[in-house]
Amino acid sequence: MKDKERIDGQILRLEDKYKDSGQDLSSYLDGLLYQRYLTYWDYINLDTLLSLQQPRTYFPDEEIFIMYHQITELYFKLILHEEKQLVDDRSQNLDFFIQKAKRINSYYEAMISSFGIMIKGMEREQFLQYRMALLPASGFQSAQFRMIEIYATPLENLVHHSKRDQFSPKNSIEELYEAIYWKKGATDLATGEKTLTLKQFEYRYTPRLIRISKQVHNNTIYHKYLGLPPEKKDNKALIEALKILDANANINWPLMHMGAAHRHLANDKGEIEATGGTNWKEFLPPDFQKIVFFPEIYSKQELNDWGKQWIDHIFNPNKK
Numbered sequence: 001m002k003d004k005e006r007i008d009g010q011i012l013r014l015e016d017k018y019k020d021s022g023q024d025l026s027s028y029l030d031g032l033l034y035q036r037y038l039t040y041w042d043y044i045n046l047d048t049l050l051s052l053q054q055p056r057t058y059f060p061d062e063e064i065f066i067m068y069h070q071i072t073e074l075y076f077k078l079i080l081h082e083e084k085q086l087v088d089d090r091s092q093n094l095d096f097f098i099q100k101a102k103r104i105n106s107y108y109e110a111m112i113s114s115f116g117i118m119i120k121g122m123e124r125e126q127f128l129q130y131r132m133a134l135l136p137a138s139g140f141q142s143a144q145f146r147m148i149e150i151y152a153t154p155l156e157n158l159v160h161h162s163k164r165d166q167f168s169p170k171n172s173i174e175e176l177y178e179a180i181y182w183k184k185g186a187t188d189l190a191t192g193e194k195t196l197t198l199k200q201f202e203y204r205y206t207p208r209l210i211r212i213s214k215q216v217h218n219n220t221i222y223h224k225y226l227g228l229p230p231e232k233k234d235n236k237a238l239i240e241a242l243k244i245l246d247a248n249a250n251i252n253w254p255l256m257h258m259g260a261a262h263r264h265l266a267n268d269k270g271e272i273e274a275t276g277g278t279n280w281k282e283f284l285p286p287d288f289q290k291i292v293f294f295p296e297i298y299s300k301q302e303l304n305d306w307g308k309q310w311i312d313h314i315f316n317p318n319k320k
């Protein structure tokens with residue numbers, strides 16, 4: 001009897017829902033009757049997902065390389081998912097802010113702790129060969145990686161550090177974007193020219209990245225922080241979560257990533273053919289890039305030392 005009452009009540013509510021939108025409940029109930037049961041594999045599009053690994057060579061480790069990049073792109077998507085909610089939020093609710101920052105950190109921590117898959121989990125000899133079949137593709141061309149930065153902090157904080165003091169929020173988005181730090185990466189070591197990797201990335205994504213920069217103009221996560229009332233801005237848990245986020249995004253992940261570059265690309269003679277001869281050694285180190293999403297929460301000393309503290313450890317793992 002209780003069940004029947006519940007179902008009657010549910011049908012009444014459904015009738016209201018469909019009537020409100022000018023539709024017929026009975027037709028939808030027929031639909032429910034004929035519909036297939038949902039399966040796990042359909043729900044998560046498993047067959048499609050597992051069909052997306054298409055190596056370009058016969059080296060078995062290339063599949064690891066592809067899958068790990070795909071896994072990382074999914075984590076980037078999770079990070080963006082949280083960042084977008086922060087940017088859209090107008091409540092200035094502290095718990096919400098902290099929760100989102102902590103979620104982002106948990107994604108970074110998964111990416112950082114798993115990077116050994118790239119460092120120790122692939123044979124260097126195989127990598128150096130299949131890598132040549134992928135040129136000029138590079139993770140450098142990850143648009144989501146750039147979007148994470150653009151949602152986090154205004155473009156003036158992403159300007160190359162050598163020119164940062166010449167720019168301010170008064171510059172146009174286009175001017176700031178042109179001076180962004182990664183435009184100095186993926187350049188030819190010998191000539192200083194942009195590589196095809198960089199040119200293709202610019203051609204494909206400049207309009208989209210500029211559009212996003214305009215969309216979050218004065219409304220990045222850093223702006224959300226700066227706009228909080230003083231008592232909320234001083235909140236210890238929030239500052240800690242943001243500091244960890246900054247370190248994860250701009251020191252810890254980059255250092256793990258650079259560990260992979262050193263393991264696979266650097267050799268005794270310092271030759272780096274597999275990148276197409278780029279300037280990666282001077283571009284990738286976080287203490288050279290000096291990207292800081294939330295500068296206000298640090299002391300001058302902390303900013304000066306940015307990225308230095310873990311460098312030794314990564315280059316000489318036995319030293320620590």
Ligand code: HEM
Binds near residue numbers: 139
């Ligand atoms: C064996 C593994 C890897 C090696 C040897 C490697 C190597 C490199 C190199 C040399 C660069 C500098 C750009 C260039 O000179 O072409 C670079 C940039 C980059 N790679 Fe990787 N990479 C590896 C794995 C990954 C993975 C798994 C991802 C995840 C998506 C990734 C994402 C990136 C990003 C986002 C950049 C730009 C970094 C920045 O602008 O600071 N890489 N990589």
